[in-house]
Amino acid sequence: MRKLLALVAALTLTACGQTPATTRETGPDAAPRAGFPVTITNCGRTLTFDRPPAKVVTGYHPSLETLFALGLHDRVAGRTNFSESAFLPGQKELYDRIPEISPTIMLPQKEVMLAQGADLVLDNAMAAFDAAGGYATVAELDAAGSPVYILGGWCSPEETLEYTLDDTLTDLRNLGRIFGVSGRADRLAADLRGRLDDVRERVAGRPPVKVLATDGGKGPVNAYGGAGITNQMIIAAGGVNVLAGVKGDYTEVSVEQVSAAQPDAILVSEYATLRGETMPTVRAKTADTLAIARNSPAAKERRVLALPVAAQHPGYRNLLAVEDIARFLHPGAFTR
Structure with missing residues (x-):
């Protein structure tokens, strides 16, 4: 978490x-x-x-x-x-x-x-x-x-x-x-x-990709709702947050909510340690999320991007991350 x-x-x-x-x-x-x-x-x-x-x-x-x-x-x-x-x-x-x-x-x-x-x-x-x-x-x-x-x-x-x-x-x-x-x-x-405007221009007119942003968990699941920095990055990158109706930024949702969300792509928060504690790896969190959302397009295609948690906080990196997310969601928009 x-x-x-x-x-x-x-x-x-x-x-x-x-x-x-x-x-x-x-x-x-x-x-x-x-x-x-x-x-x-x-x-x-x-x-x-x-x-x-x-x-x-x-x-x-x-x-x-x-x-x-x-x-x-x-x-x-x-x-x-x-x-x-x-x-x-x-x-x-x-x-x-x-x-x-x-x-x-x-x-x-x-x-x-x-x-x-x-x-x-x-x-x-x-x-x-x-x-x-x-x-x-x-x-x-x-x-x-x-x-x-x-x-x-x-x-x-x-x-x-x-x-x-x-x-x-x-x-x-x-x-x-x-x-x-x-x-x-x-x-x-x-x-x-200029880089943000370029991303928005590239993804404009493309169908928004349904995205689940999560920090793992077998139940309840730590995830990102329809407000705050992660939701802003998803929208700017040409996605739509499948938990947009959930109030809050970093929050807990049920296994049933994740299973029913049917995301096309998944963002998993990546970090190793926090305050001296060893944290779950991206691999472990990804495995848990794919198991819960096993019937989703994202799970079937194993379409997952590790997102550094530092990019999910205010600072220079969060603007850079928008392009990374957009390339993940809409690779065809970056062929030119």
Whole structure:
């Protein structure tokens, strides 16, 4: 089960209503920078930056990948562990150079986190800021001069369901402003927008492929309903979610629902470890799903794609994954 989303769903938003976060510097080196100060709204809070962050801490890996995509690896002073799936091309070397401050995908506990002295904390879930889990809260990090930016608008369990692909493009532009690299960010966002438009053009007019997106389970089954990031990717790639009528993003459905869904294709979440635990392999989850949906076209044709779970969270990778899914669903649309 994708525990990160399950944990997010169980938490109450801690960011709303907090004192606006600000990064300030004083002294002879505090001369104004061109284009600064920059003010960004995130999770209902106002973040003001007098200069580009130079000591960033990142949480779950898609946040780090996004900074890599913007060429900002040299600004990252600490990161969490990532061992769930393959790295994007060229990123493993950059990852290895950055100090690891947590052996899990979560940010470190409160004392360790506050000791980092970060001038920006970038993550894509509120789970790592829950006081009940021993983590520094958004308010505590604000007070310490370490403002928090949450990717994808995943500011509360309800808001994860409202995610659209445009939210990731907005994050890229916001980060471009925060780091003083707006031109670079705008070019990247435009390139990704062009790739999404190309996918949509290629699959337009083709019959949508019925897709089941699952994280395995013999009963109940962990699957993705008709709201949230995975559903958005399926639609953009020319598919239709067979569980579109199920409320929620990451949720549990019955064996009977999966059996009756009759998907033409199946997406299976891929990851190896989470918080130190060995997780079911893609092969095992695929076998379970094919057994449950044994009478479906997808099972008969064994039409299954492993989808890295990191692509199912806000960040640069989720936009790249749309093309991968589209090629899987509509290979004939990519012959030219």
